[in-house]
Amino acid sequence: xxxxxxxxxxxxxxxxxxxxxxxxxxxxxxxxxxxxxxxxxxxxxxxxxxxxxxxxxxxxxxxxxxxxxxxxxxxxxxxxxxxxxxxxxxxxxxxxxxxxxxxxxxxxxxxxxxxxxxxxxxxxxxxxxxxxxxxxxxxxxxxxxxxxxxxxxxxxxxxxxxxxxxxxxxxxxxxxxxxxxxxxxxxxxxxxxxxxxxxxxxxxxxxxxxxxxxxxxx
Amino acid sequence: xxxxxxxxxxxxxxxxxxxxxxxxxxxxxxxxxxxxxxxxxxxxxxxxxxxxxxxxxxxxxxxxxxxxxxxxxxxxxxxxxxxxxxxxxxxxxxxxxxxxxxxxxxxxxxxxxxxxxxxxxxxxxxxxxxxxxxxxxxxxxxxxxxxxxxxxxxxxxxxxxxxxxxxxxxxxxxxxxxxxxxxxxxxxxxxxxxxxxxxxxxxxxxxxxxxxxxxxxxxxxxxxxxxxxxxxxxxxxxxxxxxxxxxxxxxxxxxxxxxxxxxxxxxxxxxxxxxxxxxxxxxxxxxxxxxxxxxxxxxxxxxxxxxxxxxxxxxxxxxxxxxxxxxxxxxxxxxxxxxxxxxxxxxxxxxxxxxxxxxxxxxxxxxxxxxxxxxxxxxxxxxxxxxxxxxxxxxxxxxxxxxxxxxxxxxxxxxxxxxxxxxxxxxxxxxxxxxxxxxxxxxxxxxxxxxxxxxxxxxxxxxxxxxxxxxxxxxxxxxxxxxxxxxxxxxxxxxxxxxxxxxxxxxxxxxxxxxxxxxxxxxxxxxxxxxxxxxxxxxxxxxxxxxxxxxxxxxxxxxxxxxxxxxxxxxxxxxxxxxxxxxxxxxxxxxxxxxxxxxxxxxxxxxxxxxxxxxxxxxxxxxxxxxxxxxxxxxxxxxxxxxxxxxxxxxxxxxxxxxxxxxxxxxxxxxxxxxxxxxxxxxx
Numbered sequence: 001x002x003x004x005x006x007x008x009x010x011x012x013x014x015x016x017x018x019x020x021x022x023x024x025x026x027x028x029x030x031x032x033x034x035x036x037x038x039x040x041x042x043x044x045x046x047x048x049x050x051x052x053x054x055x056x057x058x059x060x061x062x063x064x065x066x067x068x069x070x071x072x073x074x075x076x077x078x079x080x081x082x083x084x085x086x087x088x089x090x091x092x093x094x095x096x097x098x099x100x101x102x103x104x105x106x107x108x109x110x111x112x113x114x115x116x117x118x119x120x121x122x123x124x125x126x127x128x129x130x131x132x133x134x135x136x137x138x139x140x141x142x143x144x145x146x147x148x149x150x151x152x153x154x155x156x157x158x159x160x161x162x163x164x165x166x167x168x169x170x171x172x173x174x175x176x177x178x179x180x181x182x183x184x185x186x187x188x189x190x191x192x193x194x195x196x197x198x199x200x201x202x203x204x205x206x207x208x209x210x211x212x213x214x215x216x217x218x
Numbered sequence: 219x220x221x222x223x224x225x226x227x228x229x230x231x232x233x234x235x236x237x238x239x240x241x242x243x244x245x246x247x248x249x250x251x252x253x254x255x256x257x258x259x260x261x262x263x264x265x266x267x268x269x270x271x272x273x274x275x276x277x278x279x280x281x282x283x284x285x286x287x288x289x290x291x292x293x294x295x296x297x298x299x300x301x302x303x304x305x306x307x308x309x310x311x312x313x314x315x316x317x318x319x320x321x322x323x324x325x326x327x328x329x330x331x332x333x334x335x336x337x338x339x340x341x342x343x344x345x346x347x348x349x350x351x352x353x354x355x356x357x358x359x360x361x362x363x364x365x366x367x368x369x370x371x372x373x374x375x376x377x378x379x380x381x382x383x384x385x386x387x388x389x390x391x392x393x394x395x396x397x398x399x400x401x402x403x404x405x406x407x408x409x410x411x412x413x414x415x416x417x418x419x420x421x422x423x424x425x426x427x428x429x430x431x432x433x434x435x436x437x438x439x440x441x442x443x444x445x446x447x448x449x450x451x452x453x454x455x456x457x458x459x460x461x462x463x464x465x466x467x468x469x470x471x472x473x474x475x476x477x478x479x480x481x482x483x484x485x486x487x488x489x490x491x492x493x494x495x496x497x498x499x500x501x502x503x504x505x506x507x508x509x510x511x512x513x514x515x516x517x518x519x520x521x522x523x524x525x526x527x528x529x530x531x532x533x534x535x536x537x538x539x540x541x542x543x544x545x546x547x548x549x550x551x552x553x554x555x556x557x558x559x560x561x562x563x564x565x566x567x568x569x570x571x572x573x574x575x576x577x578x579x580x581x582x583x584x585x586x587x588x589x590x591x592x593x594x595x596x597x598x599x600x601x602x603x604x605x606x607x608x609x610x611x612x613x614x615x616x617x618x619x620x621x622x623x624x625x626x627x628x629x630x631x632x633x634x635x636x637x638x639x640x641x642x643x644x645x646x647x648x649x650x651x652x653x654x655x656x657x658x659x660x661x662x663x664x665x666x667x668x669x670x671x672x673x674x675x676x677x678x679x680x681x682x683x684x685x686x687x688x689x690x691x692x693x694x695x696x697x698x699x700x701x702x703x704x705x706x707x708x709x710x711x712x713x714x715x716x717x718x719x720x721x722x723x724x725x726x727x728x729x730x731x732x733x734x735x736x737x738x739x740x741x742x743x744x745x746x747x748x749x750x751x752x753x754x755x756x757x758x759x760x761x762x763x764x765x766x767x768x769x770x771x772x773x774x775x776x777x778x779x780x781x782x783x784x785x786x787x788x789x790x791x792x793x794x795x796x797x798x799x800x801x802x803x804x805x806x807x808x809x810x811x812x813x814x815x816x817x818x819x820x821x822x823x824x825x826x827x828x829x830x831x832x833x834x835x836x837x838x839x840x841x842x843x844x845x846x847x848x849x850x851x852x853x854x855x856x857x858x859x860x861x862x863x864x865x866x867x868x869x870x871x872x873x874x875x876x877x878x879x880x881x882x883x884x885x886x887x888x889x890x891x892x893x894x895x896x897x898x899x900x901x902x
Contacts, residue, residue, distance in 0.1 A: 094880065115894045141890075144883045153879060 005053050006129070009046065009170065013132045016042050016166055020139040020159055024100050029087050029151055033078040036155050036162075040070035043162045046169050058177040065181060069188045074158065077195045081151065085202045092148045092209060100146060104139055111135035119171070133167035150198050150208040154191075161187060225282045228271045229297040229353060232307075233346040235264040240342035247335025254325045257338020261318040261345060268311030268349065275304035276722060279729075283355065290358075292416050298355035301726040302490070305566065306352040306482050309573045310475045314345050320581050320701035321467040323694070327588060328465070337377055341468065344370035344476075351479045357406040357416035361399070364479075368395045368447075371476060374468045375460045387459035394456035398446030402483075405439035408432055422491045422731055433492060437499050440487050441506075448480030450540065451510045452852050454533050458517070461532065462525030462593065466584020469525060473532045473580055474573040481539055481569060485730070488547055489562065493732030500548025501652050504641075507540025508659035515666040516820060519673070520813050520848050522595045522805045524583045527674065528576065531619060534663060535572040538634055539565050541656055545637040548649070550732050557640045559733060560749060563723040564633035570719075571626040571712055575618035578705035582612035585698060586678060589691035595677045595805040599684040604691040609679040611702040616671035618709040621664050624762040626712035631664060632756065633720075636749050666812070673808045684799040716758045717747045806846050813846065821849035 019039040023032050044067045051059035081087065093100065110116075111134040119134070120127045140163050144156035202208055239260020246253040275282060285296040299307065321341075328334060347367030354360035372395070376388035410416055412432050413424040428436075446453040457477070461469045484503075488495055514534030521527040542565030549558035585608050586601060587593055602609040618625040621632075638660065641653025683689050693699065712719060727733055746757040790797065813822050825845040831838045874885075 110891070115898050118897075138887075141883065141887050145880050145887060148880070 005049065008049055010129045010132070012042050012046050012049070013129050013136070013166060013170065016046075016162065017132050017136045017139070020136045020143070020163065021104055023143055023155065023159060024093075024104060024139070024146065025097065027091050029082050029091060029149070030079065032091070032152060032155050033075050033082070036078075036158060037071055037075045039159060039162050040074075041067075043165055044071060046166055050169050056177075059180075062177050062180045062184065065184050069184050069191075070158075070162070073188065074191045077191055078151065078155070081195050081199055085199070085208075087149075087151060087202075087208065091152060093146050094148065095146055103142060103146075107138040107142060108135045111138055129170050130167070133163060133170050136163040137167060139163075148209050150201065154194050154198065158187070158191070225271070225274065225280060226284050228267070229282045229284050229299055232264060232268050232271060233349050233353075235260065235267065236342045236346035236349065239264065240339040240346070243338025243342060244335050246338075247333060250329040250334040253335035253338050254322065254329075257334075257341055258318050258322045258325075261314055261321075261342055264342075264345070265311040265315035265318060268307055269315065271299075272304040272308035272311060275299055276301055276308065276726070279725065285355070292410070293358045294356050294417065295359055296355035296417065297350070297353045298418070299353050301729045302482070302485065303352050305570075305723075305726050306475075306478065307349060309478065309570055310345070310348050310352070313471060313474045313573050313577045316577065316701040316704055317467040317470050317581070320470075320584075320698050321465075323697055324467060324584065324588065325465070332377060332379075337374075337465070340370045340373045340377070344374060344468070344471070347371075348471075348476060348479060352482050355418050357410065357418070357421075359416075361403060361406065364399065364402070367476070367479070368399065371464075371468075371472060374464045374472075376463070377465060377468075378463070381463075383459075384463040387456075387463040391456040391460035394446055394453070398443045398453070401439045401443030401446070403443075405436045405443060405487075408436050408439070418486075418491055425492050425731075428492070430496075434496070436492065437488070437495070440484065441502070444480040444483045444487075445506070446480070448477050448484070448536050448540075449510075449533050450506050450536060451513050451533060452856055454510070454514075455852055455857065457533060458521075458526050458529045461529040462523060466525075466580055466587065469528075469584070470577040470580035473529060474577040477532060477536060478539075478569055478573065481536065481543070481565075485543060485562075485565075488543075489550070489733075490731040493550065493730070495547055495551055495732075497548050497551040497649075500544045500546070500551060501649065503540050503544030503547060504652055504656050505544075507537045507542075507544055508656040509537070510534070510540060511537030511663040512659045512666075513819065515663050515670060516813075516816055517848065519666055519670045519809045520820060520822065520846065523593045524586065524595055524598075524674065524678070525580070525593050527595075527670070528579050528583060531579075531667070531670070532572075532576060534667065535568065535576070535619075538631065538660065538663070539568050539572070541565075541660060542568060542634050542637055545634075545641060545653075546727075548641065552644075554640075555733055557637070559724055559727045560633065560640070561637035562727045562730075563720055564630060564637050566723045566726060567633055567716075567719065568630035571618070571630045571709075574705055574708045574712060575615045575625075575627055578611065578615035578702055578709065579619065581698070581702050581705070582608060582615060585694045585702070586612075586691075588694070590685065590687040592685070592687065595674065597685040598678040598688060599799055599802060600680070600682045601688060601691055602679040604688070605679075605693050607693055607699055608702070609675075611699070611706045612679065613675055614706040614709055616675050618713075620668035620671050622668070624713045624758055624765055625709045627709070629713050629716040629756075629758060631660070633749075634660060636754050639754075669812060670809075673805055677803075677805045677808065681802045682797075682799050684802070714758050714762055716756070717743050717745065720747055806844060810846060813848075821851055823847050823849055 016039055019035050019042065023035050023039075026032050026035065044063055047059065047063045047066060051057075051063060095103065112131050116131060116134050119130055137160060140156055140160035143159060144153050147153050147156060198208060239257060242260065243253050243257035246256050271282075279301065281298065281300045283296070283298040285294050287294045325334060325337065328337065344367060347363055347370055350363035351360065351367055354363055372388055372392050375391055376384050378384050406416065409421050409428070409432075412428045413421045415421060415424075442453065446456075449457040461473050464472060488499060511534050514530050514532075514537055518527045518530035518534060521530055542561050542563075545561035546558045546565060549555075549561055583593075585605070586598065589605065590598060590601075592598075614625070618627040621627040623629075635657065638653050638657040642650055642657065644650055644653070745759055746755060748755045792801075813820055823846075825847075826842060827845070828842045829840045830836050831840045874881075
């Protein structure tokens with residue numbers, strides 16, 4: 001039973017990493033939101049697995065709320081923003097796709113290098129899964145760096161948060177249900193404020209490209 | 219809290235009294251006269267209490283202390299007043315008392331123009347700051363009160379804020395004083411790292427455990443930090459512009475006592491807390507003192523703004539104090555406590571004397587400025603006719619600063635010479651060279667200072683008025699004259715009673731950690747002062763009697779000879795032209811020949827503007843104006859390149875702050891990776 005549990009975890013984590021990589025490759029704003037939805041759903045699945053493994057009923061309430069915030073409410077807000085401001089094709093990056101892929105490969109290699117071997121002290125079984133989580137964190141970080149659009153950067157931040165949650169779940173660093181509820185509520189508020197703020201910026205400057213905004217300011 | 223009436227209680231109550239005066243003055247800000255009166259009276263009563271307190275400590279030899287812990291483990295509100303602190307409290311209080319008496323009528327000309335309540339507030343806070351600086355016993359508390367003193371003095375410098383020149387001077391002062399504070403902070407942090415405490419007593423007890431490298435670094439940091447406040451060259455650039463910008467009674471305090479707080483801390487650190495010290499510390503200070511003394515007087519000689527000129531003389535006199543201090547450090551390092559004590563006594567004596575005569579000169583200059591509404595020496599002349607008492611008092615100050623016997627400036631410079639001569643007798647050729655050059659520098663400084671004050675007194679008070687305002691000048695109010703008269707009397711008394719003063723100062727020196735009670739007081743009584751086992755002896759009362767008697771004999775002899783003949787009064791032959799002030803020698807003309815001798819150092823620039831009767835012909839000049847200025851070599855070769863370098867480096871750092879969120883996240887990312895690398899490397 002325990003062996004199957006770790007295999008499921010590994011499989012889900014691999015899918016989370018894949019979604020992070022695909023976020024770098026897609027060129028449409030709506031696609032990146034869909035990918036975020038998928039990634040969030042995978043995180044929820046990971047939490048469900050954890051709750052089954054730990055037989056914790058309180059965690060189920062957190063899972064339901066996480067599902068509502070990350071898989072339903074946040075994407076609805078983002079789709080509303082895209083539709084309202086016609087942002088379907090406004091993705092632009094600093095690095096082109098081949099170079100981006102090279103950097104992603106390097107980041108996955110770094111995650112599996114001896115830099116992070118000390119983390120194996122945290123988890124004795126399934127260290128490969130832990131490395132996948134770290135790779136996912138680094139790739140999400142890189143998404144924020146490489147994207148010029150404010151919407152993509154917001155998705156990058158949320159993807160980073162998903163990766164951290166997955167890492168915490170894998171490393172057994174989950175917090176009490178009360179604290180997790182607080183974190184999810186925090187994300188909800190952050191998403192609402194960010195979307196409203198981005199909407200106002202777009203209305204003011206007619207662009208969500210951060211480099212263009214800097215020129216407009218000057 | 220100590221019991222009411224004990225001496226420890228006064229340590230706390232005196233600064234608190236000044237702070238109360240500041241608050242009351244601020245509350246009365248709507249009423250100019252009441253605010254002036256309140257600020258002045260609190261300062262006068264507080265200063266009187268300060269004098270009594272300091273004298274009682276000096277006479278009894280007791281130590282007053284008080285310590286109040288705070289919620290921060292490294293900070294305690296600690297005061298400790300030993301003889302050295304009491305000596306500085308005495309100087310500060312004495313000058314504050316007389317400057318405050320002077321200020322009561324002087325400040326009236328600001329009524330209706332500036333906020334008098336604010337002036338009273340800053341003035342009292344400034345005094346409280348100075349008193350607390352010389353009595354603080356904890357490094358962090360010291361930095362707090364140091365900052366209070368610096369900020370209050372900054373606001374006093376820019377008090378006449380309508381003048382852009384004052385704002386500029388204030389900005390330079392603000393930057394320089396905070397740069398100095400940064401160095402002091404670094405010095406204290408280094409001491410804390412080694413000793414684990416900011417309390418001066420703890421640092422002193424652990425001083426032997428401080429590694430030499432740390433000690434030397436602290437020396438250099440403290441020298442720059444406190445040297446900036448003291449105004450030594452090349453950290454003096456703020457002083458000639460900041461001191462003249464403040465109201466005259468504040469200028470007197472800044473020049474007379476505030477800069478001495480830097481000297482006080484150097485004495486406290488090097489001769490008490492961190493003693494013993496290596497010999498090169500003393501030699502560095504002697505060299506700095508020699509350079510500051512000589513260049514200070516040269517710059518003063520070429521200056522024609524009376525307050526700036528006096529400010530440059532402060533640099534000169536700080537240089538003389540440094541000669542004594544540096545010599546004391548050196549002789550202490552070679553174990554000659556008796557000569558070291560003599561050197562320190564010379565430094566302390568000159569500290570006191572400079573406060574007195576510089577206070578007198580600044581107050582005299584303030585009186586002249588308030589009557590003529592200008593600071594330019596070129597626009598004075600003939601003021602002795604309209605302000606004879608002020609002229610006499612200013613002359614006394616001029617003679618004292620020029621080290622003329624029997625006044626106080628003479629005896630402290632004589633003691634400094636004895637200190638330097640002791641260095642010349644040593645075996646090491648290098649040390650002998652340093653002391654010989656320092657003695658030469660001091661001799662030259664004395665001569666140039668006398669020349670400078672011949673210029674100042676001559677162009678200000680003698681000959682005929684050079685401007686219309688002079689002919690309307692009159693003597694100031696009685697309290698202003700009284701304050702100056704007391705200072706003038708002190709210049710005489712401090713010169714006349716050198717023996718008792720030296721005895722008291724020897725006791726001050728003996729209490730410092732470096733001497734550990736071993737200081738040998740030179741044989742001195744009211745009549746004579748003997749130094750270095752009879753090598754040098756002087757009797758100031760005899761000098762006074764000889765000079766007075768000699769002057770009287772000459773006076774009566776001349777009178778007897780010339781009264782026999784008929785005195786004929788007739789007009790001076792003037793080549794057929796009308797006698798006018800333009801025929802008098804100007805301050806520029808007087809100093810030109812000396813400036814040209816030192817042109818290699820001063821780098822003078824001369825500009826001649828000539829107006830012709832016929833501009834097309836240009837044969838017959840109507841008027842010709844010569845403007846002589848000195849190039850600011852410190853700005854050109856030190857501060858400007860420094861500022862340019864800092865600006866260039868700042869430009870690189872500014873590029874990092876691009877405003878792009880991507881860039882900021884990239885920095886976080888790279889830092890994360892960097893930390894991981896460091897972590898792994900350390901693990902390996």
